[in-house]
Amino acid sequence: MNLANLFNPAPQRRQRPPVSIDLEHSVPAWLLRGASAAVIVLGLGPVVGDLVVPLLVAVAIVIVPHPGVVAALTLVGAGYVWNQPPDLLVCAVFVLVLHAVATLARLTAPLPPTGRVESRLVLRALAGFAVIQLLAQAMVVLAFAAMAGMPTFSWFAVLVLAGIAAAVVAGVRWVGRHTQ
Amino acid sequence: MILVSGAAAAALVAVTVLAIGVAGGRPDVAVIAVPALLTTLWAALTRPRRGGVVTLQPTTEHSETGQVRAQARLDVDPGVEAVVLRVASQGYRSQHALVAGGSDRTIPLSLETSRTGVHDMFRVDWMSEAFGAVLVTSPRKAGPVPIAVHPVARPLKDMPLPFRLPGLTGNHTSRRVGEGYETHDVHEFAPGDRLRRIDWRVSARRAIDLSTGRLGTLYARRTFATADATVMIVVDSRDDVGEDVSAWAGGVDVRMDETTSLDVAREAAAAIARAYLDLGDRVGLDDLGRRRRPVPPAAGRHQWERIQQRLVRVAPEGWPDRRQRPPQLPSGALVVLCSTFLDDEAARIARRWRAFGHRVIAVDTLPQVSTAFLNGFQETALRLVLLARRQRLRALGRTGVEIVAWSSSTAVELHALSRTRMPGGRR
Numbered sequence: 001m002n003l004a005n006l007f008n009p010a011p012q013r014r015q016r017p018p019v020s021i022d023l024e025h026s027v028p029a030w031l032l033r034g035a036s037a038a039v040i041v042l043g044l045g046p047v048v049g050d051l052v053v054p055l056l057v058a059v060a061i062v063i064v065p066h067p068g069v070v071a072a073l074t075l076v077g078a079g080y081v082w083n084q085p086p087d088l089l090v091c092a093v094f095v096l097v098l099h100a101v102a103t104l105a106r107l108t109a110p111l112p113p114t115g116r117v118e119s120r121l122v123l124r125a126l127a128g129f130a131v132i133q134l135l136a137q138a139m140v141v142l143a144f145a146a147m148a149g150m151p152t153f154s155w156f157a158v159l160v161l162a163g164i165a166a167a168v169v170a171g172v173r174w175v176g177r178h179t180q
Numbered sequence: 181m182i183l184v185s186g187a188a189a190a191a192l193v194a195v196t197v198l199a200i201g202v203a204g205g206r207p208d209v210a211v212i213a214v215p216a217l218l219t220t221l222w223a224a225l226t227r228p229r230r231g232g233v234v235t236l237q238p239t240t241e242h243s244e245t246g247q248v249r250a251q252a253r254l255d256v257d258p259g260v261e262a263v264v265l266r267v268a269s270q271g272y273r274s275q276h277a278l279v280a281g282g283s284d285r286t287i288p289l290s291l292e293t294s295r296t297g298v299h300d301m302f303r304v305d306w307m308s309e310a311f312g313a314v315l316v317t318s319p320r321k322a323g324p325v326p327i328a329v330h331p332v333a334r335p336l337k338d339m340p341l342p343f344r345l346p347g348l349t350g351n352h353t354s355r356r357v358g359e360g361y362e363t364h365d366v367h368e369f370a371p372g373d374r375l376r377r378i379d380w381r382v383s384a385r386r387a388i389d390l391s392t393g394r395l396g397t398l399y400a401r402r403t404f405a406t407a408d409a410t411v412m413i414v415v416d417s418r419d420d421v422g423e424d425v426s427a428w429a430g431g432v433d434v435r436m437d438e439t440t441s442l443d444v445a446r447e448a449a450a451a452i453a454r455a456y457l458d459l460g461d462r463v464g465l466d467d468l469g470r471r472r473r474p475v476p477p478a479a480g481r482h483q484w485e486r487i488q489q490r491l492v493r494v495a496p497e498g499w500p501d502r503r504q505r506p507p508q509l510p511s512g513a514l515v516v517l518c519s520t521f522l523d524d525e526a527a528r529i530a531r532r533w534r535a536f537g538h539r540v541i542a543v544d545t546l547p548q549v550s551t552a553f554l555n556g557f558q559e560t561a562l563r564l565v566l567l568a569r570r571q572r573l574r575a576l577g578r579t580g581v582e583i584v585a586w587s588s589s590t591a592v593e594l595h596a597l598s599r600t601r602m603p604g605g606r607r
Contacts, residue, residue: 021267070190139211
């Protein structure tokens with residue numbers, strides 16, 4: 001046995017060359033993952049007043065940009081808002097950040113970090129994001145405007161819950177019809 | 181289309197948050213779910229009926245060593261928002277991309293290769309997304325497509341000629357007397373000589389009888405005939421070994437950015453064939469590894485295309501039987517044998533051709549080998565194989581076969597061979 005071999009690094013095979021998908025304009029998936037993380041840290045950090053939890057969430061979304069992670073983030077966000085007194089700024093920022101992260105996760109979820117996303121698709125997603133975000137922020141403002149005069153009748157909540165239940169049942173039936 | 185579990189979980193969470201917010205009288209909590217629900221509503225209104233089809237096709241029929249291109253054509257329904265593509269090819273890292281759907285379009289694909297021959301390239305795995313990436317089609321594949329990568333024919337100028345030029349017309353000066361440009365001698369006019377060949381000056385100087393003033397014998401100027409050469413290029417397709425010796429025995433993929441001996445042979449054969457065809461000579465092609473009809477010698481552009489087509493399909497096929505007789509060649513042909521000479525077969529056949537009186541040029545196509553991944557035993561074995569090969573080539577050189585290694589200086593070596601005089605064919 002040649003002991004000198006223990007101290008000599010074994011030769012490494014060169015990396016195989018890549019196949020190229022020649023898109024005119026594209027964005028690397030790692031950049032979108034980074035943008036997701038930046039949105040979480042920069043958006044939620046100042047609002048929450050703590051950097052540890054946003055950083056952990058940002059790391060999670062960078063590693064696994066999966067819609068399931070976004071769903072968990074939505075739950076955590078809703079829990080945080082629930083425990084705080086109603087605040088327009090906090091609510092608006094949460095709506096903005098969660099929607100942005102969900103939009104970016106949709107683009108990066110099926111790709112590894114080395115994948116590329118066509119710029120046209122990013123722009124299209126951003127356009128949809130802008131329209132929906134406008135509507136959502138308008139609803140945030142309306143919700144806070146209505147907070148003072150919110151009906152306190154118990155039947156109102158029952159009606160709304162019944163409507164949501166009907167929507168869920170319709171949704172489940174639709175999914176059942178369109179899923180293998 | 182299939183429901184994505186993560187997206188379903190996100191939608192369920194959104195509905196739950198909305199319900200909790202409403203039930204708890206907290207609209208600030210309920211509105212957090214609004215973007216997800218609005219996105220879902222938007223996507224539901226534009227959902228497609230079906231996913232679509234992706235087809236793969238090469239861009240041009242003539243691909244050369246270097247960049248090879250193909251196209252992925254997407255035929256998708258208007259509701260399809262995006263298509264996930266994973267493009268792979270054997271010996272390459274795969275690449276992923278998410279491209280916009282919505283209309284039919286073409287995505288260009290490319291890869292860099294140093295290899296030649298026919299290879300299956302560009303396998304595309306794809307699935308289309310719709311309904312805000314909540315619904316996807318099941319993964320499908322397109323390709324791979326067989327793409328013929330032709331060798332680049334390096335320009336060569338001065339080429340060696342056979343010992344005899346049997347042709348009746350061409351660009352080379354033969355040793356026969358006939359129609360040509362270079363003067364052979366001045367000879368007494370004889371039946372068969374053309375009148376325009378009469379050299380009146382010589383006739384006047386040597387044949388006028390000064391006493392009578394009459395012209396006696398006429399003299400005609402004779403020239404060397406021009407002729408074309410017949411060149412037979414023989415490629416030994418039995419070996420296809422690369423630079424990495426550890427891959428010679430199989431088990432390790434031959435890299436696509438390194439040339440193999442057969443790539444070198446194809447390149448050498450293409451360059452030599454092109455050079456001779458440009459000179460107006462007749463060129464044929466045969467394969468030492470396959471028993472099939474050779475491309476018979478001919479000249480012209482169509483012959484170049486025939487040789488290219490045959491050359492790109494030259495590939496190892498099983499383990500051929502030992503040939504009892506060398507392939508038959510046209511009389512007086514120059515033989516260019518492209519081989520690695522790792523065994524005796526090619527050398528034995530080259531010696532037989534030389535013994536038949538052909539001029540034989542052996543082109544050594546073994547690439548510069550790398551021993552980085554060999555252990556001590558394998559290195560010793562390689563050293564023995566290369567030693568035996570060197571002895572084989574030396575013995576071949578002693579029998580009169582001229583040996584050229586295909587490299588950047590091959591043009592100079594061939595130029596030197598074209599200047600070598602071997603009258604009558606040294607045995």
